[in-house]
Amino acid sequence: MKSTVTILLSLLLLSTSFPTINSFFSYNQLQTLTSLAHSLMNRVASLRATRGDFTGSERARRIAEKLEGGLGLWRGIWSMSWDYIRNYSWRDMETKEMFGAVSDMTQFLSALGELTQLESDKERATWFIGNYQRVFNISRSILQRLLKVFIKSGSLRELVLTLQREVEGGLIMDCLTLGSNDLKGLMQIIKDVASQFSSSNRSENGRWEEL
Ligand SMILES: *[C@@H]1O[C@H](CO)[C@@H](O)[C@H](O)[C@H]1NC(C)=O
Ligand SMILES: *[C@@H]1O[C@H](CO)[C@@H](O)[C@H](O)[C@H]1NC(C)=O
Ligand SMILES: *[C@@H]1O[C@H](CO)[C@@H](O)[C@H](O)[C@H]1NC(C)=O
Numbered sequence: 001m002k003s004t005v006t007i008l009l010s011l012l013l014l015s016t017s018f019p020t021i022n023s024f025f026s027y028n029q030l031q032t033l034t035s036l037a038h039s040l041m042n043r044v045a046s047l048r049a050t051r052g053d054f055t056g057s058e059r060a061r062r063i064a065e066k067l068e069g070g071l072g073l074w075r076g077i078w079s080m081s082w083d084y085i086r087n088y089s090w091r092d093m094e095t096k097e098m099f100g101a102v103s104d105m106t107q108f109l110s111a112l113g114e115l116t117q118l119e120s121d122k123e124r125a126t127w128f129i130g131n132y133q134r135v136f137n138i139s140r141s142i143l144q145r146l147l148k149v150f151i152k153s154g155s156l157r158e159l160v161l162t163l164q165r166e167v168e169g170g171l172i173m174d175c176l177t178l179g180s181n182d183l184k185g186l187m188q189i190i191k192d193v194a195s196q197f198s199s200s201n202r203s204e205n206g207r208w209e210e211l
Contacts (some may be wrong), residue, residue, distance in 0.1 A: 030077070033189045038067040040182045044174045056169065063162065076155065083154035094149045098194060101145040105191040108138045112184040115176070132173065139172050140164075 041064035048057035066076065111131060118124050143164045150157040163171070175183045 029189050029193065033186065034067050036182050036186050036189075038064050040175060040178070040186065041067065043178050044171065047174055047178060059166070060174075063166075079155045080159075083152075083156050087152040087154050088150075094151070097145040097148040101142050101149065102191060102194045104138050104142045104145065105187055105194060108135065108142065109184060109187055109191065111135050111138070112180045112187070115180045116184060128176070132176070135176075136167075136172055139167050143167060 041060050045057045045060035045064060048054075048060060111134065114131070115124065115127055118127055143160055146160045147157070147164070150160055172183075
């Protein structure tokens, strides 16, 4: 079943004249991304439940369910690919905002890098007090920029809007409470994909090509 969908999807992507989604992220990246995000959201759901935030926990659980492998995942990819092909003419892509988002992601990663170097809970607690607001602001800025990139309605914009609601509601704090490694791994992949987007450029005929 999965492989039929994969073949169909590949054929679809190959048959378009746009650069394929496949050229921006690999199957492995996608798999790692979804499995990291899935486990992180499940842990966020449990964390929220233990402190009595049942609606928050339920929201996190629903996001985790959407990320679960199998058909659901493929359907998501399918629909996102369609969004790209139909909604985003590569000519109109907001490269400036994408560059900005990538540079924010670099800052985010370097902040998380500082946090993962710390060895004691006491050091981490001090880091939190001094840096949480900055990390929160960076996440906000990333999402605002992505909303300017994914300006048309569709599943990608929906995804960014969902994340934005969760970030405003304390998602970053929850993730950092659970440990910064998963979040760092996730952001690294997202940044790699975004960098590929923003380093591609249009050629004379208006199509985007890898430099
Ligand atoms: C983008 O594509 C989705 C389907 O993939 C469609 O529902 C939506 O209306 C499209 N948006 C625009 C602005 O064309
Ligand atoms: C975060 O953003 C708020 C307002 O958006 C600002 O007042 C605050 O100074 C910023 N904090 C840091 C550490 O960047
Ligand atoms: C893309 O091309 C334009 C002009 O052709 C150039 O000004 C811009 O810097 C290029 N962007 C990148 C990422 O190389």
